[in-house]
Amino acid sequence: MTTMVATAPAERAAATRRRGARFRPGNIGVGIAAWVAALAFFFPVLWMFLTGFKQESQASTDPPTIFFTPTLDQFRSIFARDFAPYLINSLTASVMSTIFVIMLATPAAYALSVAKVGRWRDALFFFLSTRMMPAVASILPLYILATNIGMLDNITMLSLVYTAMNLPIAVWMIRSFLAELPREVLEAARIDGASLGTEMRRIILPMIAPGLAATALICMIFAWNEFFFAVSLTSTRAATVPVFLVGFITSEGLFWARLSAASTMAALPVILAGWVAQKWLVRGLSLGAVK
Amino acid sequence: MLTPSLPAPTATKPRQPPAPRTLTAGERWRLRAPLLPALVFAIALTQVPFLLTLYYSVQSQNLLRPGSKEFVGLANYGKVFTDELFRNAVFNTVTLTASTVILSMLLGIGLAVLLDKKFLGRSVVRTLLITPFLVMPAAAALLWKTSMFNPVFGLVNWMLSPFGVDNVDWASRYPMPAIVGVLVWQWTPFMMLIVLAGLQSQSPEVLEAAKVDGANAWQTFRRVTLPHLRQFIELAILLGSIFIVQTFDAIFMITQGGPGQATTNLPYFIYQQAFRAFDVGEAAAAGVIVVVATITIAMVALRVISNLFTEESA
Incomplete structure (x- = not known):
């Protein structure tokens, strides 16, 4: 890693000198x-x-x-207390919202960085600004809307909210990966008469696959940890x-071992990711x- | 830091890419089509709710009394501004955000400078350091509330006991510093990562040149590195502020806004107005005020990002 960062020989030499100089007792x-x-x-x-x-004790x-x-008693007792449905809900919300996000953000990022539709900068910054909007500003209408259409306490509703929450991150991240693609490849594809769909599927998606995976992982992290919504x-x-954990702030607040086991299970997937x-x-x- | 010398946001005044004249309206829409689903979705789930919040903020409505809705003009805003609890929440939000941002930034810079050097196990150290940011905030809050801050069995007191600290109930005697402590622990990695990215984007030649010119380590840091880091630090502070203003998990889990109202910040205040008192009007008005305040920070943040963005695409 140390030598790969520099490209030009002169630059590399300078970097080596610098790093060499740093190997001091200090x-x-x-x-x-x-x-x-x-x-x-x-x-x-x-x-x-x-x-x-x-x-x-x-x-x-x-x-x-x-x-x-060490004992697994605490983990057992948590599953005995119906932890599984919460886990499944978290998984559903994270995965579903991430799929939605990638499906919406990839074409959008394409339009904004490769195709460069009119006012693409405005659109990019619009997405960014939606991420800066405090959640408290939209929670009431979302709550009232969800109540009226019978989607309160509904995992699809929560997934849609998470989709909106992560969309700007995904658009910006995917855009930054697309911007790194060599222009010639895209142009060559277009000259060969590839349609937009083909260009996307055959050329662009395979090239940005690692970037898409990274974006998906980041989106899942945010969705999994989300608490307020x-x-x-x-x-x-x-x-x-996270809602399961709320149970521990009052009635079960004295069961530290159990609470730690629950927190560990809640936090571990994201720590690893x-x-x-x-x-x-x-x-x-x-x-x-x-x- | 928010000096007016920052260039105007070029981002909002886009230079149109020269569109080939042969494009018909239909073709332009076809080009734009991939963007539309995301755009419509974002507007539907963020802008429309905000407009509705604006609407609710001029209505008197209580969810516990259906049909109680009526237009009251700016009365809710008047109520909010004269509400002692709201002003307290504003004060707490500012205290909480400012202390957390400043402390975590200072720690973040320090750690980033360390991590920019080469030493044994650097990648492991980096991995360990980012972990607090990854831990689910609700779980982290529970952990601090119990195992760390407990007056009798908490580790904080145990570690401080050699210094004569004994059975302090941190969460109730020093609620604000306790919350700030947890948040600093959580947000330092965020600041550190962005500052570290800034440090590593420095060109080795410039540092080399500084050394050749006889600058010592501190002079180089002060005169070369810090100016280069400025925009990264600004970005981290602004993004951090936008997220930390919205702190909810830690307060909900550790202090429930208390004792009394000692740690009630704006998000928690609005949550209580909406979901405990079901006073939609007042909660909406408070929400609008929070948005207006956030927009101010967000505008500056967008400007900084726009500068980084322009440099990158230039």
Whole structure:
């Protein structure tokens, strides 16, 4: 990775010199500082993970219990308390909304970056501005609308809301991937008389497939973690995993081990997805503005 | 930071790509067709609800009393502005957002500078550092509320006990710092990632040149790196502010806006007005005010993105 970033030989030489120069004892200090910070930031997550494998009596002790025999009791008891439907709802909402998002955003990003329809900049920035609109501004109409058409506590409704939430991120991310395609390939395809559909299917989609996968992963992360819409628009049938966790703030707030096991299961899919998608995370978080 | 010296948003004044004259209206629509589904969808689910919010904000309506709807003009806004609780929520939102953004940005810059250097296990460190941002915010909030902040068994007190801290109930005695602490923990990785991307986009030649000119590490950072980072820092601060203003999960889970109203921010206030008091009019008016406030930040954010965007496509 260190040598691949630079392209021109001169540039590469400069980079090597710079990196070579950096290998000084001072970097041991940097390494130690970075490791201490990383462990401090990661510690609460680790603690949550560990507590989930404890018995309740070991979960809240003074001083904290560090050594213990792991048990799956808490995970079992959560599934015994009907955790599965919440998990399925979360999965449905994340996957469904992500499919919608990719289906809507890919053609739009194409129109805005490859075909460059009139006022494409305006359209791009319009999408971006919808992401900056606070959720509290639209929750009431969505709630009232959902009530009136009988779609309150409905997983499709929630998925549609998540689609709207993630659409700008997807349009901007996919646009940034399309912008990296070599122009000649697209032009060659068009001169060969490929129709738009063929051009899309045969040439563009295969080339941006990794980018689409990254976009999908980022969208799923946001949908899976979303709380405000979930807690406002669902109650029993369509409730997602974060809504399940709400149960722990009152009646079950004393069951730390069980609560940690539930939190671990809620958080783990996204932690793993995020680790995998690390390379793309910053592009997603900055809505495609930073690579 | 929001200096007026920023160039005008060129993005909103697009230069039209020279369309070949042979295009008929029909062909133009055919070109535009792939864009339309997404555009219509975005308008339907974001702009229409906002227009409805505007409409609700001039009606008096309570969901508990169907048929109670009537036009009241700006009365809801008057009610909101004179509402002690609303002003308290505005104050809390500003405190919460500003402290979180500033603290997480400072930490983020520090960590990004460390991560920009080469050391053993750098990619593992990076992976561990981004994890707080990935943890489902509702789960993170639960974790902090219990295992971390608990007065008797919480780890925060346990770790601070050598310093004479004993049985502090963080969430109720210092509710705002507690929430800010959780949010800083969550948002530092976000700031760090964007600043790190900025650091890594620096050209090695410029740094080399600075060294050749005899600049020391601090001078290089201050005079070369920081100006280069400026737009990345701005972007991170603006995007961070837009998201942190909307903080809801942590407050809902940890303090429920309390004790009293100590941590009620605007989203939580509106949530309570809408879903606890079912006062649609007042909640909508508060929602509109939040949007207007956010637009101000969003405009600047869009301008920064537009600058980055112009540079990239230039």
